Amino acid sequence: MTGNFEHKVDAKGRLFIPSSLRADLGEVFHVTISVEDCLTAYSNESWERFLEKVKSMPMRKQTKMRPFFSNANKCELDSQGRFLLPQKLRDRIGLVKDATIVGAGPFVQIWNSETFKRVDALETLAENLGEVMDELDF
Numbered sequence: 001m002t003g004n005f006e007h008k009v010d011a012k013g014r015l016f017i018p019s020s021l022r023a024d025l026g027e028v029f030h031v032t033i034s035v036e037d038c039l040t041a042y043s044n045e046s047w048e049r050f051l052e053k054v055k056s057m058p059m060r061k062q063t064k065m066r067p068f069f070s071n072a073n074k075c076e077l078d079s080q081g082r083f084l085l086p087q088k089l090r091d092r093i094g095l096v097k098d099a100t101i102v103g104a105g106p107f108v109q110i111w112n113s114e115t116f117k118r119v120d121a122l123e124t125l126a127e128n129l130g131e132v133m134d135e136l137d138f
Contacts, residue, residue: 001105001106001107003020003102003103005100005101006098006099006100006113007101008097008099010082013085013087014078014084014085015083015085015099016081017077017082018081021101021103024043026043028074028075029043029047029075030042030047030074030075031073031075032071032073032089033089033092034109036109036119037119038093038110038115039085039089039093039109039111040104041107041108041110042107043107046107071092093110093111095110095112099112099113100112
């Protein structure tokens with residue numbers, strides 16, 4: 001999944017998912033917290049693989065995954081390509097109105113637009129991109 005798209009959260013807390021991401025994300029998906037200051041949306045298939053991986057971990061490591069599951073929500077798109085983003089998750093990333101939806105390979109990220117602008121400005125610096133390419137042996 002690729003690209004980034006700016007949308008607004010409506011008065012009911014719904015957020016639109018662009019059609020180019022909907023095809024891979026699916027009509028039913030899971031949204032949870034992230035290791036970054038954003039939310040992460042996983043397709044149902046990706047979520048199931050994630051769950052299976054966690055089940056195979058020793059119990060002590062499974063327990064460390066609790067925040068991802070306790071903050072997860074199963075979401076369904078309506079006929080207009082929107083889903084309800086729970087208030088608890090919106091509050092977590094300070095999302096009031098302006099959202100940036102980012103295709104990040106195997107998942108989608110949901111950012112407060114101002115936060116994403118700051119992160120993106122740093123990540124797209126030429127020196128940072130060069131370091132990333134070197135690190136990945138490109």
